[in-house]
Amino acid sequence: MRSTTKTAMAAVILSLSLLAAAGFTLHAQGALAESPAPVAAAPLDAPTGTVMLTVTGKIGVTNAEGAAKFDATMLAALPRTNFETSTIWTEGVQAFSGIELRALLDRLGVTDGTLKITAINDYSVQIPVSDIAAGGALLADHRDGKLMTVRDKGPLWLVYPYDSASEFRNEVVYSRSVWQVDRIEVQP
Amino acid sequence: MSDSSLSLPDTRQRLRPFLIAGLVVLFLGAVGALYRYGVMVQSEIDNLAIANSDSLQWTLAQLEVEYFHMDGALVRAKPDAPETIAEFSRSFDIFYSRVHTILEGRGFTAIVTPEVAGTEIRRIDSFLHQAATLVDAGPSALGPALPDLRRSAEALEHDVRTVSLEGVRKFAEDAKQQREQVFSSLMLLASLTTALLAAITAGLVITWSLWRFGMRQTGSLSAAKARLEAVIGTSFDAVIVVDQDGLVLEFNGAAERVFGYSRDEAMGRHLNELIVPDNMKSAKLAGFKRYRTGGVPRIAGHGLIGLQARRKDGSVFPAEISVTATRIGRKEIFVGYMRDITDRVAAEKELIDARDAAMAGEQAQAEFVAVMSHEMRTPLNGLLGTLDLLRETPLDESQTAFLASMQKAGEILLTHVNNTLDVERLDAGKLSLTREPFAPMSVLDEIVQMQAAGAAARGNALKARAEGKLPEFVEGDAMRIRQVLLNLVGNAIKFTRDGAITLEAEYHRDQGLLEYRVIDTGIGIPAGETERIFDDFVTLDPELSREATGSGLGLSIARRLMRAMRGQIGVESDVGQGSAFWISLPAPVVLSRPAPAPAAPASSAPVRAAAPAQPCNTDGAPPSRLPMSIDVLVVEDNDINRVVMCEMLRRAGHTFEEARDGVEAVEKAAERRFDVVLIDLNMPRMNGVDATEAIRSGTGPNCDTPFIAVTANVLPEARARLEAAGVCRVISKPITRKLLDQVLAEELCPRLRDRSLTLPPETAPASAAEHPLLDADTRAELALSLGPEMMALTLQRFLTEGETMLAALTRASAQEKPAETAALAHKFAGSAALLGAERLYHRLKAIDLALRTASPGSVPETTTLAVLDSLATVWAETCASLSATPATAP
Structure with missing residues (x-):
């Protein structure tokens, strides 16, 4: 017993x-979400104001010679997302708003390849398209409700919601957090 | 099992839940700690990963690069060339952004402190603010300020470098620190894991050893169980185990054989349904109930008990059972070993019958010898007397010689007959000894007087002398001592010719022993024969024995007598020199000289003389009461009855002596003659029948006194014994004065003496109807007989005594001693009858009759049990009724 x-x-x-x-x-x-299927690309109008972002390479939609150019208005018309997070480069929690990189790629009919993202100071990183998912990388043009200037890491800053998950707090993500972005090339 | 060995596992058992809970808590704690440290290490690793030093260092490195970009653009900028201004403007913005990243970034806080590079970076920042104002003012304002701006920018070179270098150094330091922290965390985790692993290993080892231990225990347990089952299964005795409600838990093979039930049939059923005979069920149930309520067990733990058991087919057989109560946990079980003893009981009965038959045969033979001897003595006495008469007639010489031979032969025959009677009487213990004062020397003197002529005829000188100082009087049976000494002197004369025979008396005061010696100078006795001569029918010299008239019983009778008097007899002898026989016996010294005759008090003497002559009228009708005073011996063990009877006698003007049992009665009867003896039949020590027999068959003063038996009930089969013992009348309790007077008158009338035994009329059966609680007549009669004071005293005594008796009766019944129960019931019944407590009397009588013949340990009939149970109630009612209603004389 x-x-x-x-x-x-x-x-x-x-x-x-x-x-x-x-x-x-x-x-x-960690859990990585699957990328959603690409949305059928609609034609893109030509920019009227100062071009803030130029996307070249293997893209499905263009409004210039082999490129898709965006001015502030066009960017504002794209589906917007915002989140709050702190970053290692700033003090305190910041409110970012802008266009999700995934949404931009969907708009341009990009399904595969590698993105080469370049800043004004020629700093550049390469990100595989498969790594870009919804709820992740954001091309922010506003910080704390203000349009970002070059002095303020503008015009576009590729940020991630670092606080939301530990998967966004590693060296790769930090290196991909490019500020003063103005060009993206979609490489095969 | 002792208490200490019990308490140890108990304690362990109580502590076990705490032990388990403690282990679980310890384990959960360890897991929690492990988890916590795991998370901690993970966050350290995360930090290490976040350790963004690469990214931060890149930022720092870029600071210098972008500074030089800006500086280069500043050198190239010309106020008249707007594209150069724009280029400078953009590189300024980039540098501005970089500096602000360092100033504001969380990762650079450590660098911005004054100890590291705070001063330098702030200097750069203040330049940027100045320049920003100029840059924002537009190309027209910026153009003239360009040379100043260039100088200010160049002055910053050293600061920018310092910030970069200090930052790198600081980051390297931090990284080192962080590595060390991770290392220590990992070490902690590793040691914790090791500890937990060790604990789990230890737990496993303990569990394993416990498992091994458990397996061993289980093994030995099952082996023990198998052994036990084998023992029970192969037991010759039926083994039945029941729980405390009487439900069968185990039923072995022998039980199946004995009772006829299969094991499956028996398991779980109640013992009553299986083996208890129908008439015993209530008793058995009561037994279980009593045991459960903490009472004294009747069967359990009492060793072997014989009782009746029932087989499946309903047949009842005698069984022997031994029950042991055992406690298993909180439950009590009873283990019963049972054996069918039908054969043994039959064999025992046969044996007892055979023994009884043999004993009866032997007794009949002894009685035949006694009766024949007795019957021979009377005609022999007649013969000898006639010979004496014949001697007075004229005879010739030869006729005188024939007559002498006949007389001699007759005397020898008489001696033989007397000896035989003595032996028979001594062996049967019928001899009654007296204890009277006598002078030790006078015994010897009498013998010398009687035997002097005989001694002289053989040329022997016979004389007596005292050795030392003798007490004047000692107590003892002088007659018996004389008988023994006569035998010894007779032998001495017989075996001595022309010698001397000396009788000596000596008293050993220290031991209180009286010693007599008979010393002769005769032929003596061979050394090997000195013991044998005291045996029956031993005569030493065949030639002599023919001449001498020995039956070979003389010395054996002497020895029997000495033993009866708690004395001794012996001989010392040398062949050809002579013999010295001695006897010694305890005989206490009597200090004052007693009355000359050990007879009845003087006052009773005339009564005794008058008794046979006066009582009856000549017309033969028995008187209703005696016209004179008589002396009565009242033998009764029941105090109340005895006192009442004595009081009645006293009131009738008679004198009396009391005896509490048969032994006392025999002693009192030996002292003086009584006119009548009233004797109870059921008494302790010696019952009435035996006492009557002892007194009547003896030679004492009361050997022909009429005996009247007084009893509560007489079994018809006792009649023969009563008659044989010499009881001439039996009267039933309760005794009334009227009855007593009448019976005494009838019995002391000589004309009516020769009737056969009279028994009282048969009373109605006890079960016929419920008897009234009290019989007013009996009680009134008693009140009349005793008078108010004595009646009140008697009633009080009955109430007190009854309480004690009832308790004793209940106890005896509970202890299953039917004989004792019957005796108590009988005694109690006597008192109840006297007081007229009718119902109580009949209940007690029923118990007496039912249990008198029961064997010890047997369970009484249900009806008897019911009567026993009802006693207390009846007693209570009787008490209440007796106390409530005063006895009134009609």
Whole structure:
């Protein structure tokens, strides 16, 4: 009788420790969402104001010679997203608003390849299109409700919602957080 | 099992939940700590990953690059060339943005402090503010300010460099620190994991050993169980285990054989349904109930008990059962071992019958010898007397010689007959000894006087002397001592010719022993024969024995007599020199000289003389009461009855002596003659029948006194014994004065003496109807007999005594002692009858009759049990009724 109880106890102890180990492992895993299917591209009007962003390369929609150019109005017309987060480059929580990179790519009919994102100071990074998902990279043009200037990391700053998940707080994401963006090239 | 060995596992059992809870808490704590440290390490790793130092260092490095870009653009800028101005403007903005990133960025806080590069960066910032104003003012304002701006910008070169270098150094330091922190966290985690692993391993080892221990325990337990089952299964005795409600828990193979039920049939059923005979069910149920309510068990733990059991087919058989109560946990179980003892009981009965038959045969033989001897003595005495008469007639010489031979032969025959009677009487213990004062020396003197002639005839000198100082009087049976000494002197004369025979008396005061010696100078006794001569029918010299008239019983009778008097007899002898026989017996010294005759008090003497002559009228009709005073011996163990009877006698003007049992009666009867003896039949020590027999068959003063038996009830089969014992009349309790007077008158009338035994008329059966609680007549009669004071006293005594009796009766019944119960009921019944407590009397009588013949340990009939149970109630009612209604004489 007594030995049965002891055996059962030992079994409980073992299974509990296994469960704990499993939980620990699970905790470390992140979840990456699948990219949504690309939306059929509509034609793009030509820019009327100062061009803020030029997208070249393998894109489905253009409004210039091999390029899609956007002025402030055009950017404002795209589906907008906003979130609040702190960054390692700024003090305190910032409110960013702008266009999700995923939305921009969808608008331009980009489904695959690699993005080469370049800043005014010629800093550039390469991001595979497959890495870009909704709820992630945002091409922000407003910070704390104000249009960003070059002195203020404008005109466009590629930011991520760093505070929302640890997956946005790593070296790769930080390196991809390009400010003063003005060009994107979609490479095959 | 002792208490200490019990308490240890108990304690362990109580502590076990706490132990388990403690282990679980410990384990959960360890898991929690592990999780916490795991999370901590992960966040450290995260921090390490976030450790953005690469990104930050890049920013710092870019600071210098962008500074030089701006500086280059400033050198190239010409007031008249707007594109150069625009280029400068853009590189200024980029540099501005970079500096502000460092100033505002969370990651650069450590650098912005004055200790590192705070001063330098603020100097750069103030330049930027100045320049921004100029840049924002437009190309026209900026153009003239360009040379100043260039100088200011060049002055910043050193600051920009300092900020970069200090930043890099600071970041390197931080990274190092962070690595160390991660390292220590990892170490902590590792050690914690190791500890937990060790704990789990230890737990596993303990569990494993416990498991092994448990397996061993289970193994030995099942082995023990198998052994036990084998023992029970192969037991020759039926083994039945029941729980405290009487439900069967175990029923072995032998039980199946004995009772005829299969194990499956028996399991879980109540014992009553299975093996208890119908008439015992209520008792058995009561037994279980009593045991459960904490009472004294009648069967459990009492060793082997014989009782009746029932088989499946309903047949009842005698069984022997041994029940043990055992506690298992909180429940009590009873283990019963049972054996069918039908055969044994039958064999025992056969054996007892055979023994009884043998004993009866032997007794009949002894009685035949006694009766024959007795019957022979009377004609022999007649013969000898006639011979004496014949001697007075004229005879010739040869006729005289024949007559002498006949007389001699007759005397020898008489001695033989007397000896035989003595032996028979001594062996049957019928001899009654007296204890009277006598002078030790006078015994010897008498013998010398009697035997002197005989001794002289064989040329022997016979004389007596005292050795030392003798007490004047000692107590003892002088007659019996004389008998023994006569035998010894007779032998001495027989075996001595022309010698001397000396009788000596000596008193050993220290031991209170009286010693007599008979010393002769005769032929003596061979050394090997000195013991044998005291045996029956031993005569030493065949030639001599023919001449001498020995039956070979003389010395054996002497030894029997000495033993009866708690004395001893012995001999020392040398062949050809002579023999010295001695006897010694305890005989206490009597200090004052007693009355000359150990007879009845003088006052009773004339009564005794008058008794046979006066009582009856010549016309033969028995008187209703005696016209004179008589002396009565009242033998009764029941105090109330005895006192009442004595009081009645006193009131009738008679004298009396009291005896509380048969033994006392025999002693009192030996002292003086009584005119009549009233004797109870059921008494302790010696009952009335035996006492009557002892007194009447003896030679004491009361051997022909009429005996009247007084009893509560007489079994018809007792009649023969009563008659044989010499009881001439039986009267039933309760005794009334009228009845007593009448019976005494009838019994002391000589004309009516020769009737056979009279028994009282048969009373109505006890079960016929419910008897009234009290019989007013009996009680009134008693009140009349005793007078008010004595009546009140008697009633009080009855109430007190009744309480004690009832308690004793209940106890005896509970202890299953039917004989004792019956005796108590009988005694109690006597008192109840006297007081007229009719119902109580009949209940007690029923118990007496039912239990008198029961064997010890047997369970009484249900009806008897019911009567026993009802006693207390009846007693209470009787008490209430007796106390409430005063006895009134009619």
